[in-house]
Amino acid sequence: MTMTHVDISRRTFIRTAIAAGGGMILGFSIPGLPKALAATAPGAAWMLDDDGTEINAWLTIDKDSIVTVRCPHTEMGQGGMTSVAIMIAEELDIPWDNVRAVMASANRHVTEGEVYVNMSTGGSNLVRNRHPHIMQAGASARERLKEAAAQAWGVSRADVTAKQGKLTSGDKSASYGEFAEAAAGVTLAEEPKIKAYGDWWLAGTPVKRIEVAHKVDGSAIYPIDVRLPGMVFAAVKACPVPGGKLKSFDFSAIKDRPGVIAAVELKQKGEELANADLRSGVAVVADNYYRAKIALALMPIEWDYGPGVDNSTAKMDGLAQELLGQDAEQVEEVRGDPRPILASAGKTVSGDFHRPYESHVSMCPPTAVANVTPEKVEVWSYTQNVAATLLLAADQAGRDPKDVFVHATYQGGAFGNGNQNDVPRQAVEISKQIGKPVLAIWSREEDVMQDRSRPPVWSRMTADIGSDGLPTAMLIRAVGESVNPGYADRNLANMPYMVPNFRYERHAVPSHIPIGPHRAPGANNNVFMLEQFVDEVALAGGWDPLDWRIKMTEGNEPWQRVLLKMKEIGGFTTDLPKGQGMGIGIAEDHGSIVGVIATVEVSRRGNLFVDKCLVVANSGYVLNTRGAEEQCFSAVGWELSHALFGGLTMENGQFTNVNFDNYKMLRMPDMPEVETVFALSEDQWWGGFGEPAGPPSPAAVANAIFFATGKRVRSTPIIKHDLSWS
Amino acid sequence: MSFTLTVNGTAHDVDVEPETPLLWVLRDVIGLTGTKYGCGIAQCGACTVHIDGQPQKSCNVNAAAASGRQITTIEGLSADASHPVQQAWVEHTVPQCGYCQSGQIMSAVALLNATPNPSDSDINSAMAGNICRCATYPAIRTAIHAAADKMKKI
Numbered sequence: 001m002t003m004t005h006v007d008i009s010r011r012t013f014i015r016t017a018i019a020a021g022g023g024m025i026l027g028f029s030i031p032g033l034p035k036a037l038a039a040t041a042p043g044a045a046w047m048l049d050d051d052g053t054e055i056n057a058w059l060t061i062d063k064d065s066i067v068t069v070r071c072p073h074t075e076m077g078q079g080g081m082t083s084v085a086i087m088i089a090e091e092l093d094i095p096w097d098n099v100r101a102v103m104a105s106a107n108r109h110v111t112e113g114e115v116y117v118n119m120s121t122g123g124s125n126l127v128r129n130r131h132p133h134i135m136q137a138g139a140s141a142r143e144r145l146k147e148a149a150a151q152a153w154g155v156s157r158a159d160v161t162a163k164q165g166k167l168t169s170g171d172k173s174a175s176y177g178e179f180a181e182a183a184a185g186v187t188l189a190e191e192p193k194i195k196a197y198g199d200w201w202l203a204g205t206p207v208k209r210i211e212v213a214h215k216v217d218g219s220a221i222y223p224i225d226v227r228l229p230g231m232v233f234a235a236v237k238a239c240p241v242p243g244g245k246l247k248s249f250d251f252s253a254i255k256d257r258p259g260v261i262a263a264v265e266l267k268q269k270g271e272e273l274a275n276a277d278l279r280s281g282v283a284v285v286a287d288n289y290y291r292a293k294i295a296l297a298l299m300p301i302e303w304d305y306g307p308g309v310d311n312s313t314a315k316m317d318g319l320a321q322e323l324l325g326q327d328a329e330q331v332e333e334v335r336g337d338p339r340p341i342l343a344s345a346g347k348t349v350s351g352d353f354h355r356p357y358e359s360h361v362s363m364c365p366p367t368a369v370a371n372v373t374p375e376k377v378e379v380w381s382y383t384q385n386v387a388a389t390l391l392l393a394a395d396q397a398g399r400d401p402k403d404v405f406v407h408a409t410y411q412g413g414a415f416g417n418g419n420q421n422d423v424p425r426q427a428v429e430i431s432k433q434i435g436k437p438v439l440a441i442w443s444r445e446e447d448v449m450q451d452r453s454r455p456p457v458w459s460r461m462t463a464d465i466g467s468d469g470l471p472t473a474m475l476i477r478a479v480g481e482s483v484n485p486g487y488a489d490r491n492l493a494n495m496p497y498m499v500p501n502f503r504y505e506r507h508a509v510p511s512h513i514p515i516g517p518h519r520a521p522g523a524n525n526n527v528f529m530l531e532q533f534v535d536e537v538a539l540a541g542g543w544d545p546l547d548w549r550i551k552m553t554e555g556n557e558p559w560q561r562v563l564l565k566m567k568e569i570g571g572f573t574t575d576l577p578k579g580q581g582m583g584i585g586i587a588e589d590h591g592s593i594v595g596v597i598a599t600v601e602v603s604r605r606g607n608l609f610v611d612k613c614l615v616v617a618n619s620g621y622v623l624n625t626r627g628a629e630e631q632c633f634s635a636v637g638w639e640l641s642h643a644l645f646g647g648l649t650m651e652n653g654q655f656t657n658v659n660f661d662n663y664k665m666l667r668m669p670d671m672p673e674v675e676t677v678f679a680l681s682e683d684q685w686w687g688g689f690g691e692p693a694g695p696p697s698p699a700a701v702a703n704a705i706f707f708a709t710g711k712r713v714r715s716t717p718i719i720k721h722d723l724s725w726s
Numbered sequence: 727m728s729f730t731l732t733v734n735g736t737a738h739d740v741d742v743e744p745e746t747p748l749l750w751v752l753r754d755v756i757g758l759t760g761t762k763y764g765c766g767i768a769q770c771g772a773c774t775v776h777i778d779g780q781p782q783k784s785c786n787v788n789a790a791a792a793s794g795r796q797i798t799t800i801e802g803l804s805a806d807a808s809h810p811v812q813q814a815w816v817e818h819t820v821p822q823c824g825y826c827q828s829g830q831i832m833s834a835v836a837l838l839n840a841t842p843n844p845s846d847s848d849i850n851s852a853m854a855g856n857i858c859r860c861a862t863y864p865a866i867r868t869a870i871h872a873a874a875d876k877m878k879k880i
Contacts (some may be wrong), residue, residue: 077823218760225759288754412825533765637861660769
């Protein structure tokens with residue numbers, strides 16, 4: 001193995017590390033970056049800088065006043081590492097160029113009374129719900145620096161100012177670094193309040209991502225890139241029908257193949273497959289991954305598929321279609337009773353909608369490294385919560401959590417799938433059994449087949465139109481799947497349009513496919529259905545779709561702010577030549593209200609081009625406008641990928657399109673221009689940005705397709721519909 | 727079977743089955759992990775490297791077939807992340823999760839080597855083989871145009 005070890009200066013903050021006691025050596029080629037490209041977060045993100053003085057668990061300050069922020073949350077592309085650093089730097093008041101970032105220690109969190117409060121990463125929570133305690137950590141450090149200086153200078157803390165890394169009082173002045181050690185010993189009688197909006201100097205501005213330099217030269221370390229001395233490689237296969245069990249395998253058939261070391265049975269603990277349990281399956285271990293993968297494919301394996309084997313897309317769809325015609329007992333929301341009105345002979349509009357199963361397919365498939373030794377357990381894993389993964393690893397290894405170390409690498413995407421994934425359990429189990437460090441990799445096919453998938457949904461929506469053209473009654477009947485049918489409710493049960501008589505009810509069809517959160521869960525499917533239907537309702541009543549939404553959300557300030565901005569700047573019109581269309585969609589997701597105006601062209605032969613998505617977002621406040629814009633176009637692309645090209649099909653209880661050749665993704669030529677405009681309430685509430693721009697986008701595109709072609713696209717993937725016109 | 731691969735100008739003797747995909751030899755035998763696995767069937771482009779200057783999906787190249795040819799990976803693109811494409815990627819903060827970006831950059835460099843002033847249509851064609859689940863495509867497009875400008879000035 002060829003690796004380059006280079007002496008590394010603290011300034012560039014990339015470290016070759018020897019983990020204490022473990023003898024682990026990681027090598028990196030060091031890019032000696034020019035100053036403009038200086039990396040401010042390490043390629044091996046979990047490696048703590050130990051040169052500074054720890055002020056609290058969240059940060060250190062060194063003698064040159066370089067501040068190293070420890071990020072407790074996963075960096076999976078959403079910019080979380082940068083967000084945490086901004087929040088700390090804002091309160092600490094340190095020049096952004098002096099800020100470095102590393103990943104916080106999960107072991108410390110678990111063994112020191114949850115010192116980071118919460119290490120989970122998801123639900124677009126990082127800024128909107130965690131800023132109080134993260135900013136508090138920075139504010140507390142700042143006040144302790146001031147107190148240390150005040151004590152040294154014989155003045156009161158109120159007479160000391162802390163600004164841009166400098167402490168001053170009268171003619172006295174010092175850098176933060178000079179008082180870091182003294183500040184570490186200060187206890188405040190009372191913790192300071194965090195800054196109010198309006199007092200910010202860094203938050204609310206466009207800030208570039210902090211870790212990006214390592215993502216252009218191959219030095220950013222993902223779980224699949226971790227290398228340990230003596231490490232071996234495992235290819236894993238769980239029962240292809242989720243919930244089924246391994247019956248037997250014949251290792252003797254492959255044991256003499258080159259490089260093959262072992263086959264390891266993976267035993268599910270519970271009788272029924274539970275979230276975060278180890279799935280029943282088998283792993284083949286070899287001296288490189290390809291040898292392990294080929295040997296696994298050649299090894300005879302017998303499965304007890306279990307009852308899931310009778311399930312299929314056709315079966316679920318057939319059952320759902322029947323249920324759409326029946327009253328549902330599960331009723332989540334009622335205002336008045338729309339049913340008698342809809343049964344009378346008024347003017348009604350009705351539509352049936354459907355979204356299929358989808359997979360996350362993060363570019364880095366689930367992988368984990370584990371090294372189980374008598375002294376400790378070390379893990380690097382696919383995750384969105386290193387502390388939760390630590391507890392899973394401890395459980396699987398049968399070890400005290402204090403002896404388990406889960407190191408936070410960068411994640412090659414996760415999108416909700418990093419919660420409760422069992423690949424760290426697999427790696428721990430294999431390492432435990434064979435006594436070697438192991439890297440377990442899911443092939444892309446395994447990833448799709450074992451994903452905690454995004455659930456399918458079906459719905460029938462019916463509305464009665466009154467004499468003023470506005471709806472008097474509306475019934476939404478949804479059909480979800482049985483594992484987590486509540487996903488069907490989101491954005492439907494609580495839809496914002498003030499129809500006087502409204503009812504939302506839900507059925508479920510049985511399924512065995514594990515379900516999990518998937519970027520904007522629930523909203524990702526349901527907004528596509530609702531926002532098309534309300535366009536139909538508006539048009540049936542003679543209303544412009546944008547004016548209808550403004551009318552139907554009167555008094556709802558956060559929505560009005562977005563809709564009126566869309567009207568002001570969007571140039572929305574239903575009056576374009578055939579073959580061209582503009583469409584709108586709007587939704588509230590993870591606290592943010594986001595509207596999208598899509599502009600499309602459809603050729604006579606039915607080829608679709610999405611030219612542009614204008615995103616208007618109200619998140620209350622924005623921490624980092626550049627980061628928010630990046631998440632907006634990312635979420636638009638994410639949702640359009642699934643809506644235009646996606647959709648899993650299932651036969652005999654297993655998904656059949658399990659790699660990118662037949663599970664299609666949005667690519668460069670398919671990506672529209674995305675422009676993001678903020679329309680902020682600035683009214684003491686925060687929304688998130690990792691997800692909310694996604695859900696309205698496919699609805700906006702589908703509505704635009706209607707105006708371009710006269711065709712309603714009520715299901716996805718859109719690309720399978722005939723959009724031709726003449 | 728033992729053969730020699732020349733990667734980033736350095737010769738490596740490797741002993742693997744000749745049909746082993748170049749991707750896994752780079753990652754697991756030679757230890758260059760910047761080249762990524764995404765699909766194994768030449769559909770996602772995360773494993774893109776240059777072979778004799780041409781972009782190739784290394785999961786789809788038998789390692790033995792690359793013997794005697796010049797293989798360049800992301801680690802060999804420049805010694806110090808100073809390639810204009812890498813600089814443009816940083817300046818425009820292209821990567822989000824970053825996992826696909828080694829492949830994106832290798833495809834972009836190949837495009838610019840062949841077409842110094844690419845149109846948006848050229849970019850669509852050259853980059854269509856590289857999937858990004860974070861949908862950083864708008865930033866990639868901007869950065870390719872910026873890199874083209876940088877390369878003209880060199």
